Amino acid sequence: MRVVIFGGTGFVGVNLAGTLLARGHQVTLYDRKQLPVAAERSLAGHAESLGVVQGEITDTERIGAVIGKGCDAIVLGAAITAGEHLERTATESILQINVLAQMPILKAAIRHRVRRVINLSSAAAYGAAGQRYQLLGEQTPCDPVSFYALSKFASERSVARHADLWDRDFLSVRLSAVFGPWERIGKVRDTPSLQFQILAEFSRGEPAILPQPGLKDWIYAADAAEAVAVLLEAERPRHRLYNISSGTAWSALQWGEAFAALHPGLQCRLATPGEKTVIKLHGPDRAPLSIERMAQEFGWRARFGCADSAADLSSWWTKHREESLT
Template structure:
């Protein structure tokens, strides 16, 4: 298949590109940011099956011309992933990129007969509902609160409505707390995972001091990318919305301890009373996402738990020493 990933040089986009290329597809990455040199070297063996196009996601004419060249699937991964500080500074930008910029892409997909569109939404769409239940499935009523959560929930409804009006084969996925290879904060992403922050502390030669254990249904990025790739390829998905998650919760503190155990001299621990830490949590505890729908329909479950992802991330960093 020929797949275009909007936001393709970002964190999730690069993980998805790796999986799709390994499965034999052609991938075009469309992003305002260039392909990082480290990723360019890592993906060089795929040759002409990988293309990177620099452009703004709001440039409707350029995007239409790109889609008109022919593609089988589009992944909507361009987003402003905003915490409170970025929401205060760029409220309109969050809604512009996460909702409005998708509409010309969806319309171009309809005009040019794109077979599948997958919208990368977020577990944040559940909003305050995440504190009221033990597990969140796709039928749980959403109660989004932040502008980011509102934008992701609205993007899902927009994608679904376009499909209803025009007959497009469009669906959305709710990604939960994703971490792993290629993650980096930036001007459109001010919510790095606790795992990234732990590794950044280690890179500075400091202990990773946690303000609290950081319990979440943490999901290793290659697992999330594999699930998205399955939905890109699926012949006839039975639903328009799928959760993607590890399926259970474990603390980031435990992950940091597992990573530190592989590297003598590193330390990850809870802060003592009154002790300062640079590591920052993003949002309150949220119930884990149910993955029953993905498991029952496609047989997919995450392969990497806490210890497995710590070992995999350690091996990845040996190959990409300059990343963090």
């Protein structure tokens, strides 16, 4: 397939690109930022199947031209992943980029008869429901609170409504807490995973001191990318919404300890009472996502657990340590 990934040079986009290229697809990355040099080198073996277009997500003319060249599928991955700071300082931009900027893309997809569109949403869409239920299925009533959660929930509904009005194969996925290679922070992403923050401390030669264990149904970026690829390749998905998660909860502390065990001299631990730590949690604890819809329909389950992901990211970090924080 010919796949265009909007927000393609971001953290999840780069992982998805690598997965799709390895599966034989042609990929175009559209983003305001350039592809990181290290990522470009990593994908160099697929140079003939990879294109990068630099542009703003609000540039409807350029976006229309990219889609008009011909593509079979689109991934909507451009977003402001906002914590409280960005909520206060970029409220309008969150809604503009995460919801309204999708409209011209969806219209172009309809006009050019794009086979499938997948909107990368977030478990944040469940909002306060995450504290009221023990397991979050796709049919669990949502209660989004933050502007980021509201924007993601609205994006799902917008994509679904376009699909209904024009009878198109458009769907959304709710990603759980993603971490892995190529993660970085920036002006549109101020909620780095605990794993990223742990590695940042390790890279500075400091112990990783966590304020809390950080228990979540974390999902490794390679697994998230594989799940999206499965949905892109599926003949006809039966639903318009899918949860993507490891399906198993474990703590960032446990992960950090497993990672540190592979590198003598590194330490990951909880802060002692009154001890300060630069590592920050983002958002309250929530129930894990149910992955039964993906498992039953496609036989998909995450391959990486706590120890496996620590070992895999250790290999990547060892190779890209100097570039991992830029």
